[in-house]
Amino acid sequence: MPAQIHVDQLSKHYQVHEKEPGLAGSLRSFVARKYRTVKAVDGVSFDIGAGEMIGFLGPNGAGKTTTLKVLSGLLYPTSGVATVMGFTPNKREAAYLKQFTLVMGQKQQLLWDLPAVETFLVNQAIYEIPRAEFDATVKELDQLLDLGPLLKKQVRKLSLGERMKCELAAALLHRPKILFLDEPTIGLDVTMQVRIRDFIGAYNQRYGATIILTSHYMADVTALCDRIVVIDKGKVLYDGNFRELIERIAPYKILRLQFEQPAACEQLASYGTVESCEGLTAVLHVPRAQATEAAARLLNHREIKIDDINFEDPPVEDVIREVFSGKVNPLVSA
Amino acid sequence: MCRKYLAFARVAWALTLEYRAQILIWMMSSFLMVIMLAVWLSISRNGTVNGFAPGDFVAYYMIGWIVRNLTAVWTAWELDLAIREGRLSPLLLKPIHPIHNEIAANWVEKSLRVFIVLPIAVVVLLITPGASLILTPLTLVAFILAVAGAWLLVFLSDYLVGMLAFWTSQTAAFIEGYYGVRLLLSGIIAPLAMFPPAAQAALRWTPFPYMLNFPTEILTGRVTTLEQLFISFGIQFVWVAIFAVIVVAVWRRAIRSYSAVGA
Numbered sequence: 397m398p399a400q401i402h403v404d405q406l407s408k409h410y411q412v413h414e415k416e417p418g419l420a421g422s423l424r425s426f427v428a429r430k431y432r433t434v435k436a437v438d439g440v441s442f443d444i445g446a447g448e449m450i451g452f453l454g455p456n457g458a459g460k461t462t463t464l465k466v467l468s469g470l471l472y473p474t475s476g477v478a479t480v481m482g483f484t485p486n487k488r489e490a491a492y493l494k495q496f497t498l499v500m501g502q503k504q505q506l507l508w509d510l511p512a513v514e515t516f517l518v519n520q521a522i523y524e525i526p527r528a529e530f531d532a533t534v535k536e537l538d539q540l541l542d543l544g545p546l547l548k549k550q551v552r553k554l555s556l557g558e559r560m561k562c563e564l565a566a567a568l569l570h571r572p573k574i575l576f577l578d579e580p581t582i583g584l585d586v587t588m589q590v591r592i593r594d595f596i597g598a599y600n601q602r603y604g605a606t607i608i609l610t611s612h613y614m615a616d617v618t619a620l621c622d623r624i625v626v627i628d629k630g631k632v633l634y635d636g637n638f639r640e641l642i643e644r645i646a647p648y649k650i651l652r653l654q655f656e657q658p659a660a661c662e663q664l665a666s667y668g669t670v671e672s673c674e675g676l677t678a679v680l681h682v683p684r685a686q687a688t689e690a691a692a693r694l695l696n697h698r699e700i701k702i703d704d705i706n707f708e709d710p711p712v713e714d715v716i717r718e719v720f721s722g723k724v725n726p727l728v729s730a
Numbered sequence: 731m732c733r734k735y736l737a738f739a740r741v742a743w744a745l746t747l748e749y750r751a752q753i754l755i756w757m758m759s760s761f762l763m764v765i766m767l768a769v770w771l772s773i774s775r776n777g778t779v780n781g782f783a784p785g786d787f788v789a790y791y792m793i794g795w796i797v798r799n800l801t802a803v804w805t806a807w808e809l810d811l812a813i814r815e816g817r818l819s820p821l822l823l824k825p826i827h828p829i830h831n832e833i834a835a836n837w838v839e840k841s842l843r844v845f846i847v848l849p850i851a852v853v854v855l856l857i858t859p860g861a862s863l864i865l866t867p868l869t870l871v872a873f874i875l876a877v878a879g880a881w882l883l884v885f886l887s888d889y890l891v892g893m894l895a896f897w898t899s900q901t902a903a904f905i906e907g908y909y910g911v912r913l914l915l916s917g918i919i920a921p922l923a924m925f926p927p928a929a930q931a932a933l934r935w936t937p938f939p940y941m942l943n944f945p946t947e948i949l950t951g952r953v954t955t956l957e958q959l960f961i962s963f964g965i966q967f968v969w970v971a972i973f974a975v976i977v978v979a980v981w982r983r984a985i986r987s988y989s990a991v992g993a
Contacts, residue, residue, distance in 0.1 A: 521737030
């Protein structure tokens with residue numbers, strides 16, 4: 397089956413003008429501007445099937461948002477191919493515009509001085525949504541997002557979390573089949589993040605929508621996406637199963653040990669890599685396959701008296717940071 | 731499309747009501763016409779200036795004031811702001827050109843202005859001796875058509891200047907510069923009849939007289955022959971067509987190089 401979203405060697409370069417600081421710099425820039433090419437996206441390729449939920453991970457400036465903007469038709473590619481449902485996004489055909497939505501956490505489409513429902517009605521007209529369908533969609537979104545009285549309040553009087561919920565609703569009134577969500581939970585408190593996350597998952601289930609989600613919050617991605625695309629400096633570093641990436645980069649479990657009495661640290665070395673060993677606590681990194689066995693042996697050790705033992709997965713943030721730092725190549729097993 | 735315009739108009743109306751005080755102040759800003767009237771009245775108090783008696787100035791400026799309000803457009807500023815702040819992006823994601831909302835919002839605001847300006851102008855015209863207008867079915871229809879053409883000229887040229895924001899961050903300077911030129915050459919600072927004949931002849935071929943001076947002169951009786959009327963309409967129409975073509979072409983180019991600002 398052909399991919400719904402097809403990206404092949406996509407590149408987007410910007411010309412940015414450089415200005416040196418200070419008055420001398422300003423004058424020089426006035427006379428002779430210096431330009432530098434920024435390769436925001438540099439040869440990115442991936443295919444996404446209908447109904448998939450993908451997480452884009454990458455540090456700031458990696459090229460995640462730029463890629464989404466190309467897929468939305470807001471930006472023209474410098475080179476390469478990007479097609480969605482067979483459409484070329486930057487042609488901005490009405491038929492395509494009605495099929496997707498782009499929600500940018502830091503941008504808004506809601507009219508600031510009016511209640512959210514006014515924006516909904518404008519969108520209904522713009523997307524030519526029949527009355528009955530519109531009412532049904534609003535009701536469902538209200539249920540999923542718990543919008544209630546928010547719709548009648550002026551948008552500028554809503555809190556960030558309330559506004560984000562209304563923004564999401566406004567963006568989904570036309571029941572798009574494809575969602576590009578750019579940092580939808582940014583700045584939200586933990587409860588609201590979970591709420592939005594649940595909503596996105598439910599929307600994907602209920603409507604079979606294809607969703608690309610970018611986020612700095614690992615929890616968003618771990619909760620929702622089986623497949624992630626790691627992007628840095630405009631290039632794809634990894635595209636595949638999330639769990640597999642973790643296991644590849646950090647194929648170990650963390651054992652946190654609490655002793656009844658200070659243990660001899662050298663004895664721990666035979667069970668795994670000793671990360672720390674001080675006083676009554678120690679942290680071991682043990683290869684996954686051997687973790688349970690190592691724990692069992694430690695618990696039964698005659699000399700080492702263990703009071704408490706904890707198994708942990710390596711923190712996702714650390715793993716991803718390792719990938720970004722370039723110290724590990726995620727395509728090669730550790 | 732009708733439903734979309736109605737939806738935009740509803741929002742524009744709601745926003746207009748929100749910003750009642752602002753609207754009143756903006757209307758007063760077109761008070762420049764009234765100020766210039768005071769200036770010309772003072773100049774002409776002892777006789778006529780270039781064939782204009784005080785009553786003629788009152789007629790010109792009161793009708794001109796109505797035309798000014800009916801053709802008031804601020805779309806250049808809106809475009810500039812939207813582009814610089816990256817607020818154009820959400821608009822470009824919608825399956826409708828952003829220009830339609832600008833048009834609908836503009837028409838809604840007109841309706842409010844007319845309610846205030848029209849009665850005042852009519853009262854002033856009635857109480858001023860010597861302020862005579864030619865009000866016949868022909869002149870009224872011609873006036874309405876000329877004002878429609880004037881609105882198109884002002885709106886399209888404004889949109890064009892606003893689109894400069896795609897390429898420069900200094901658009902404000904260009905907008906102000908353009909407004910200054912328009913103030914002078916469309917007959918706001920002075921009726922074009924005050925200009926030297928050579929200047930008037932040259933101006934006839936530019937779009938500016940057709941933005942205010944031409945519709946105004948239809949009712950004040952300075953367009954005396956049908957031939958004059960048709961030629962003027964012809965020139966106005968050609969300029970509308972030229973601006974329309976340029977706007978479409980420039981928009982296409984602009985969108986090509988548009989980079990959404992910010993994250």
